[in-house]
Amino acid sequence: MSARETILGAVRGHLGRNAGAGVGPPPPVPLLGRVDLDGPAKLLQFGERLAAVGGTLHLGLADGGLAAVRELLHRRAPAAVARSDAPLVAALCAHADLCRLPWLSPTATKQELFAADAGVTAAQWAIAETGTLVLVHDDERHRLASLLPPVHLCLLPAARILADQGELLRTLGAPLPPAVTFVTGPSRTADIELQLVVGVHGPKELHVVVV
Amino acid sequence: MPRHLPMQEFAANAARALQDTQQRQALRAAAATFAARRQAALQQAPDWQRWREQARAVKDHTLQHLDHYLESFERNATARGARVHWAADAGEAVRLVLELARAHAGGLCVKAKSMTTEEVRLNDTLERAGIEAVETDLGEWIQQLAGETPFHILVPAIHKSRGQIAELFAQKIGTPPGADPPALTAAARATLRAKFARAGLGISGANLLVAETGSLLLLENEGNIRLVTSVPKVHVALAGIEKLVPRLADLDVFLRLLPRSGTGQALSTYQSLLTGPKSRPGDEGPEELHVVLLDNGRSRMLAHEVTRPSLACIRCGACLNVCPVYQQVGGHAYGSVYPGPIGAVVTPQLLPLADAAALPFASSLCGACRDVCPVRIDIPRLLLHLRAEVREGTPGVPAAKPARLERIAMRVGAFVMARPRLYRFATGCARLLDRLAGPLLHRLPPLSRWRAGREVPQLARKDFRTRWAQRRRS
Incomplete structure (x- = not known):
């Protein structure tokens, strides 16, 4: 007998169920968070929660984030900047003020990404209740650009901020892409004497530029 | 290759852990930090x-x-x-x-x-x-x-x-x-x-x-x-x-x-x-x-409605952080991958019960674990269930034989408690003995052994029934 049959047989035996026995509906899914916030209130809450977890919010509503990204990158004088293939990011990189930065290709190799000093991506969604960015990796190539460099700059369209994670799960729907990452603040650990240290395996700094 | 301590030796492991001052300081600090952080999170x-x-x-x-x-x-x-x-x-x-x-x-x-x-x-x-x-x-x-x-x-x-x-x-x-x-x-x-x-x-x-x-x-x-x-x-x-x-x-x-x-x-x-x-x-x-x-070993836990909730655990660690036993002896004393209250519940079920028979007893049954559990697992109830299995045996596992003295004490206790007059007489004698020779008796076996980790309270001068009768008269 295969392990599969052994396990399913044991489960059914212990539950007193027959193969293919029916299943009633699971408990209904209640609404658990707040869904009554308007746009500005969601942006405000997102900013507060992001700051509480050590991220920084920049407003780039007027210029597509140009001034904020220029300021953040130029002062670091990076040797290599990773970027995703999002149209928002591409438009920014092509701007005269930024095009001379040492951009990597959106299809850069892992080795190049490991050595990058910063990564610029967009986010597909955000969650106001927790200050979370949601990266849907089917829509944008940002799985590693948002993770490997020590600084992550993320462009977030204001209209993509949802109230809570329940709303996000309803929005994602089926079929799910192979990978969705939720990001709430910079990488952190408290494994040594429960003392908080940021930037362990992921970015040490997270900057969200609302556009 | 790291090895666990022998889990059958929980008492000895715990006694050794209690001597580790640095470890106890770390555990105390961690318990305070965890409690404060969880409290703050729940307020929101x-x-x-x-x-x-x-x-x-x-x-x-x-x-x-x-x-x-x-x-x-x-x-x-x-x-x-x-x-x-x-x-x-x-x-x-x-x-x-x-x-x-x-x-x-x-x-x-x-x-x-x-x-x-x-x-x-x-x-x-x-x-x-x-x-x-x-x-x-x-x-x-x-x-x-x-x-x-x-x-x-x-x-x-x-x-x-x-x-x-x-x-x-x-x-x-x-x-x-x-x-x-x-x-x-x-x-x-x-x-x-x-x-x-x-x-x-x-x-x-x-x-x-x-x-x-x-x-x-x-x-x-x-x-x-x-x-x-x-x-x-x-x-x-x-x-x-x-x-x-x-x-x-x-x-x-x-x-x-x-x-x-x-x-x-x-x-x-x-x-x-x-x-x-x-x-x-x-x-x-x-x-x-x-x-x-x-x-x-997980599917076995489905069989009984008491043990089934063991599988609801989401491994959050909250029960470890509030457990007065874990806070003193730490994780290694349990000798299991899964320490603390939930470890004392799942380990004896994942392994042959006899291998982990000491763990269901590694608890004061205070219930703090049940109160914090995010999926409301009644851990004390599970521990009692497992204790009963250890003592009475389950199919394939013979009952653990209690010590002879314990067996005799339980039998005498049951005999006395079933007879109100005898019970009254016996508790009267105990009160008298306690007053006359309590401190001495506490130093002699078998009480001395029980007392090694506990305070023995002094018996009240009057028992409840006497006080109740007096209250009703006045």
Whole structure:
């Protein structure tokens, strides 16, 4: 007998169920968070929660984030900047003020990404209740650009901020892409004497530029 | 290869742990920090009790129909290109992962922290096969460097001081002596990045499996799980069969409960929701995703309505942090991968009961664990159930014979308590003896042994029945 049959047989035996026995509906899914916030209130809450977890919010509503990204990158004088293939990011990189930065290709190799000093991506969604960015990796190539460099700059369209994670799960729907990452603040650990240290395996700094 | 302490020797392990002043200081500090953080998180969550009930209802429903949801997960994950494997016991699980490691690892695996891989002792097997398996969670890596098993399910090196960790790193990876936590963390980042860049296989556990989508959900703060699951060419996740939830929407409540209970965060820094390997050749992410569904004693727990809720556990660690026993003796004394109250519940059920017979007794039954449990597992009730099984035996397990003195005392007690007059006479004698010779009797066996870890209260001068009668007269 295969392990599969052994396990399913044991489960059914212990539950007193027959193969293919029916299943009633699971408990209904209640609404658990707040869904009554308007746009500005969601942006405000997102900013507060992001700051509480050590991220920084920049407003780039007027210029597509140009001034904020220029300021953040130029002062670091990076040797290599990773970027995703999002149209928002591409438009920014092509701007005269930024095009001379040492951009990597959106299809850069892992080795190049490991050595990058910063990564610029967009986010597909955000969650106001927790200050979370949601990266849907089917829509944008940002799985590693948002993770490997020590600084992550993320462009977030204001209209993509949802109230809570329940709303996000309803929005994602089926079929799910192979990978969705939720990001709430910079990488952190408290494994040594429960003392908080940021930037362990992921970015040490997270900057969200609302556009 | 790190070894656990013998779990049958809980009392001796605990006695030794109590002598470790540094460890007790670390535990005391941790308990205070955890309590404050959880308290603060719950103050922001007025619907906490409603969330707990919802989560438990979902877990109960899933466990009652587990065969259905396992098959549904398998079907949906397979449809998305994941390979689903089944492992009835630890041996099958490590064989499956070892095969994948031989085929893909190129001699090096990177691991996300996973209690389930600890349970099956995966690292030992890989090491014997000459394949390096590097833990990448900072705390877990510290334990691996020290040659120790995890001390806590969430914070594996919680018992170590920064000085001890600095010394360990200086010795193993050549950091300057006396480095502070940020410097130690930076050194870990640099050392482990080289491993991530080279490893051919990423090994993780899973916090939850979603049946309707065939997805895995992994929670973390450091980013090492994101690396483990996206950099190597092949990813394998080992998950207990109890990790299922029916629907994507069910994640909402568990994402609310788990981080708040574990670390007091509203949400942990990263969640990875993974559904199959990459779908287009040019995409990032692993080319193959394997999921190993592990039974290893879990299906047995479904049989009894008292033991079934053991499988509702989401491994948040809250019960460890509030347990007065864990706070004193720490994780290693239990001699199990799963320490603390929930460890005392699941270990004797995962293993042959006789091997872990001491653990259900490693509790004062105060109920703090039940009060904090985010899925409302009645841990004291489970411990009593397991104690009864140890004492009375279960099919295939003979009853543990109590000491002769204990047996006689229980029989005498039962005889006396069933006879009100005799009971009254006996308690009267006890009161008299206590007053005349109490301190002396406490120093003689058998009371002296019982008293070694406890205060013996002085008996009241008048018993309840006398006082009650007097009250009614006046």
